[in-house]
Amino acid sequence: MATKNNSQNSLRLDRRETKCSVFLCREKPDANQPVIFNPDFFVERLKHEHPQTFLDLVLSNITRLIDLPGEEFAQLTGESEPKVPSSSGFLRSFNFRKRKEKGLIFGAPLTEEGIAQIYQLIEYLSKNLHVEGLFRVPGHSLRQAALREMLNTATEIDLETGDFHPNDAATLLKVYLGELPEPLLTHRHYHAHLKIGELTCFDEKGNKTNDPDKERQIEAFQLLFMLLPPTNRSLLKLLLDLLYHTARSQHLNKMSAINLATMFAPHIIWPKNVTASDLQGSIEKLNNGVAFLIRHSQKLFKAPVYIKEYARLFYTGSKTLQSNDDLNLSSGSKTGSIAAIIAPSPSPSMRSIAGESSSTRSIKPSENQSYTESCLRELYMQVNSMPESAKKKKLIRQFEKQPDPTSSAETRTPFIKRHGRSRSAGGIIKRKALGGQISAAKENGTAESSSLFLKRWVD
Structure with missing residues (x-):
């Protein structure tokens, strides 16, 4: 009898030490987020x-x-x-x-x-x-x-x-x-x-x-x-x-x-x-x-991470899809593999989901807009440093014709090709390229410098 009790006690101890891979989750599932156990489910569905x-x-x-x-x-x-x-x-x-x-x-x-x-x-x-x-x-x-x-x-x-x-x-x-x-x-x-x-x-x-x-x-x-x-x-x-x-x-x-x-x-x-x-x-x-x-056969029949993410975003309602290179930039990877697929902001080469009307899409401004602004600011400064000529005046006039994009940034759609003379990013130039220097002049109390700078812009 004692031997039987000892065996039962040892069995109970073994069960306690055994790691269980099944757990219960009492959280209510999100009705808007499908629960998918096959990581390639969306890939196969897209295919x-x-x-x-x-x-x-x-x-x-x-x-x-x-x-x-x-x-x-x-x-x-x-x-x-x-x-x-x-x-x-x-x-x-x-x-x-x-x-x-x-x-x-x-x-x-x-x-x-x-x-x-x-x-x-x-x-x-x-x-x-x-x-x-x-x-x-x-x-x-x-x-x-x-x-x-x-x-x-x-x-x-x-x-x-x-x-x-x-x-x-x-x-x-x-x-x-x-x-x-x-x-x-x-x-x-x-x-x-x-x-x-x-x-x-x-x-x-x-x-x-x-x-x-x-x-x-x-x-x-x-x-x-x-x-x-x-x-x-x-x-x-x-x-x-x-x-x-x-x-x-x-x-x-x-x-x-x-x-x-x-x-x-x-x-x-x-x-x-x-x-x-x-x-x-x-x-x-x-x-x-x-x-x-x-x-390497155990790795070859899995979809690359960025393909899985593209397919998932295609079906879960995301407005933008990113390429492998864009995700590498977002994660800072040097090896080409993607450690984290969650990108906080859309990239310059965003892919629009097929079948979605471009007029109904809404993309929020991101860090890439700051990068674009810095590039445009640098471009304007290069134009402004050119010798006085008819070509320089023509380029400056083209910058002047551009409206302030901040008012419509919420409704602009990426990847829409605009005509060279259409309105796009002039406000960025005026605010970012010139605004920093104007504000610096005001802070230093050099009103004369500011007026001369504005006169140079008008000329």
């Missing part, structure tokens, strides 16, 4: 409800990171056919004949049904990561043929019975990827992958180094993967997750990330129907790129 806005947002940030000439950019967007290395006509005709015998899964275009079948292989392999030489050592040809037929006909399979070896499943997974009509990473993205691999760090003088810029590469891959077809993205995530955990067990299976990349690059990123000689010097880049995907 499906406003595909063009989403596409423009992602493409603008990709081109900020990598240089894509007109033709390569057109290939990425699908406006032109992808131009990738190709092989001889004989090899193309041979592969075409080979694909004619395709079944439900192998050799067929990628579908959700196909992914569901292939997932059985991935799930089985994830339980056998200890097998030495996994993905390198080929399986038995007869067992592979039987397993292939079962997958092609959607037959129910129990891989745990021991009828098949993990090497059979591993080899068949590579065969399936190799027989897809298009690489898993698509022909359209081929040149973008090469360019991302060339992103390197800069030294203190602004010169490029040989050190890869991992943060920018991860950001570029995050954006690029958001443009993949949903089925490609789903299977790629499953595959890279499997290879990531395989590489983590390399002390058992002897398969590092670069070894796995060498095995899989020809199947997921090489253009179809090519040989190693067709790719010339790109093989090392492609292998290193796939190895990078394996090592």
Whole structure:
């Protein structure tokens, strides 16, 4: 009896020491603020409800990171056919004949049904990561043929019975990827992958180094993967997750990330129907790129912070949206990543939400207005210091024609292009550029200096 009581007491103590990750919140939820647990919820919603806005947002940030000439950019967007290395006509005709015998899964275009079948292989392999030489050592040809037929006909399979070896499943997974009509990473993205691999760090003088810029590469891959077809993205995530955990067990299976990349690059990123000689010097880049995907796979399928914030602001009623560069300026980040996405004031490159009338928007003045005022003040002082000429008088007259903007600052809309002779910021010049000197003159009691200054303005 005493032993039983002691065990119950120890159990209670263990429960007290256990940290609980669930807590109750008695605060009433804000009816105006939706409770979203998926951080990419608004991103996915924007992608499906406003595909063009989403596409423009992602493409603008990709081109900020990598240089894509007109033709390569057109290939990425699908406006032109992808131009990738190709092989001889004989090899193309041979592969075409080979694909004619395709079944439900192998050799067929990628579908959700196909992914569901292939997932059985991935799930089985994830339980056998200890097998030495996994993905390198080929399986038995007869067992592979039987397993292939079962997958092609959607037959129910129990891989745990021991009828098949993990090497059979591993080899068949590579065969399936190799027989897809298009690489898993698509022909359209081929040149973008090469360019991302060339992103390197800069030294203190602004010169490029040989050190890869991992943060920018991860950001570029995050954006690029958001443009993949949903089925490609789903299977790629499953595959890279499997290879990531395989590489983590390399002390058992002897398969590092670069070894796995060498095995899989020809199947997921090489253009179809090519040989190693067709790719010339790109093989090392492609292998290193796939190895990078394996090592950082746990970060690549998350939307960048500024994309999440854009999508959130799009649906939560904010009047302005900011780009990645603007948020970097607001947070004072030097690394390019955004630590805090909350920006207290709108920036000069604010993006207006599509569909919102510019006549109904209202933007409050911010710190950027002070920056604009200082720039205009400096501009006016430069004009005023010019030698007397007809050009100088003309410029000063243009400044004089501008009204005081403070009265309409609440109703002005950013990013409205005004005519050169329209009214804009003359009041800033008169108040800021001249007002400081006039007030200083008054404080010093030099009324004569003030009158001379005003006379100079009138002249």
